Amino acid sequence: MRNVEKGFVVRHGARHTLSKDRRKNVLHDVNLEVRRGELIGLLGANGVGKTTLLKMMATLTLPDAGSIEIEGIDIKKNPLLARTRIGYCGSEDRSFYFRLTARENLRFFGSLAGLRGQRLQRRIGEALDEVALGEAIDRRFGEFSSGMRQRMTVARALLSDPDIIFFDEPTRAVDPIHADELRRMIRKDLVEDRGKTVVLATNVLEEAWSICDRVAVVSNGTIACVAPPCELGASHANGSATPPTPIELFKAITTYGM
């Protein structure tokens, strides 16, 4: 991701149809390189642009300027090919067909991801098992709780066994036990055992600190710093015997920069 910029038009209401729309810049001069097999965390205050960044990487939102490449594929020029390499777990946990079962939903999205036949059936079972929803495979999605729906979005992202996975707050609304299992699955199964590259947007600092190789803090419309959590702590210790806590660090970076 090089020199990426993104802004959105702020539309006026019907009473102001004749006045000019305003443009609000969300991100500017964003540079980020994610290494293969790395788990990188995206941190930042609400509305700072974490989801926009993820959506741009997942080809769902276009950058105004700059370029984004996925394994050498320019996502602006060849979004379809880029999508064969990625799995996207969005923050919208309602994004399934409520009248269909978990199996039927995943069969649909798996087919669109290019899976067919036995492989599709096998991957549906595996993906649901990975998020501990194997027993709910034939239950309608509409009957799922918020946490189960959130885990379904994770299962969908894993379905085609992509090399690169983007998670947007995957543990939001998930109970502590399943959230812990999800974190372990992302860190151990996906990254350490299977060598996947993961970008994880989260508001849970402890989550980022415990499982990420590096964290990127988004602040004032750009990436304020990228470093392993332990190095961030050391660089902000200021000679103190005890390193700063994640929240102290986060406040320092988002307020004063690196």
Added chain:
Amino acid sequence: MVCERPVAPSPLTALANALSKTGAIFVRDARCALSYPAYFHSQWIAIFVEVTIAYYLSLIVAPSASFGANGQTGSYFTYLVVSFAFVTFQNNAMLSFAESIREGQTTGTLEAVLATPTSLSLIILATGLWSFTLTLGRVVVYFLLALLFGLNLHHMNWLTAAVFLVLTIAAVSPIGVLAAAATMVFKKTGPLAFSVNSATSLFGGVYLPLTRLPLPLQAIGWMLPITHALNGFRAAVYGATLWDLRMEVVWLLGLTAVLMPVSLYLFARTVHRGRHDGSLAGY
């Protein structure tokens, strides 16, 4: 980071993938529709009501040459049954594509679908497949019920009828894609689709022959695909061959050839606009 040169799939694999994805969209729509059994089955009752209305209306309107085709006098009942059955293709096209997009926007499934490596043309065109299949089933039921009320299909040219069925679906699909494109931008379906459906029903010769309308309205009607689809199918009922209807065939083919790429292009532009202003999931 090591860059791997992307390998394009073979044409056969690409075809198998496209068929698999089309099938998946068809099955999704069928399952969703069938999961509302009361709503699904009520449409058969509606057909019975419409055929009954057509029958009783025809009792007060005398048979006329303008209701027939191929030089034969036709009954108003046959005229209305063909109209009611066939206009549902257009009505469905106007509604089903747009409603599918609208539902995808409100639930977030549209964004999830667009995140997959599936072409926009396939996504939108396959969306109409279940709806058109269901409409085909409705047309069959219309005619079966109408047979009980005395519809005469003895002179039917089945080949002509089958060709016009396909041409009708092809010609009204771009209208559905345009309605979907409008939904991508305006985030709403509704009054516009209803108005267009009502107007085209009048100008397209659904209730009465085009020749009974004022000349300016006839000119509008002549441009609509539904007019030529209805003319063709009505003539098929009275035994017309494809050669007899070559002008209608050419018009429908031409309209499809022009409207299809234009509608797909406009739909792609509206999705591009949604990606640019971040409004894909907005509603």
